Amino acid sequence: MPKPPIKHRLAEAAVALFDENGYDATTVDDIAARAGVSRSTFFRHYRSKEDAIFPDHDALLDKIDARLRASTAGTAIAAITDAVRIVLAHYVDDAEVSLRRYRLVRQVPALRDREIASVARYQRLFREFVGTWLGDTPDAGLRAELMAASVVAAHNQVLRGWLRAGGTYDPSDRLDHALGYVIATFRHLEQPQEDEQIVVATFSRAATPQAVMAAIQQHLSGSV
Numbered sequence: 001m002p003k004p005p006i007k008h009r010l011a012e013a014a015v016a017l018f019d020e021n022g023y024d025a026t027t028v029d030d031i032a033a034r035a036g037v038s039r040s041t042f043f044r045h046y047r048s049k050e051d052a053i054f055p056d057h058d059a060l061l062d063k064i065d066a067r068l069r070a071s072t073a074g075t076a077i078a079a080i081t082d083a084v085r086i087v088l089a090h091y092v093d094d095a096e097v098s099l100r101r102y103r104l105v106r107q108v109p110a111l112r113d114r115e116i117a118s119v120a121r122y123q124r125l126f127r128e129f130v131g132t133w134l135g136d137t138p139d140a141g142l143r144a145e146l147m148a149a150s151v152v153a154a155h156n157q158v159l160r161g162w163l164r165a166g167g168t169y170d171p172s173d174r175l176d177h178a179l180g181y182v183i184a185t186f187r188h189l190e191q192p193q194e195d196e197q198i199v200v201a202t203f204s205r206a207a208t209p210q211a212v213m214a215a216i217q218q219h220l221s222g223s224v
Helices: 006-021 028-034 039-045 055-067 073-092 095-107 107-134 141-163 172-189 210-220
Strands: none
Touching: 006 028, 006 039, 006 095, 006 141, 006 210, 039 210, 055 073, 055 095, 073 095, 073 107, 073 141, 095 107, 107 141, 141 172
């Protein structure tokens, strides 16, 4: 049976050694030796030992980006939800490493910082896509930020629940349930139709409530 690619062997060695000996006690030389490669080979694949904990992050971002770019304005929401499913599947498909990584990240501040930075990159990718989708519509930047945040929050809530449970169930249905809330948020934040635009009116202090209501009703009926 062929050996896994060197990059994956290094990642597996790093996770195993961090789990066995602790993050601080494990060196790059230890990781390289466990993977059966040289120190220089390690640095051809990773810049630091914490990078080895997140071996496929860039490739996963590229996959998400490709899925988003393949969509049109009419399929943007479907593309976003598909992209979220891709991220979750990435963790579930390699459950053993994901669970070990989860335990390590909870214990090591440097790895928590690295994970936070990774999540920020995902959220930025979604925000940029949604911003392009919304174009020059009112509050596009704000709405894109809110939409991207809801995507990441839904995914993280489902993923963390699965990790805390030790990966003992298929989280797909829970993700679909969470994405239902995300889609509802998107619908609410989509550009208002013309007949839903906010109208601001001013009246004299002397105007009676009846006069105010009559003027508003007249405006809304289009008879002004």
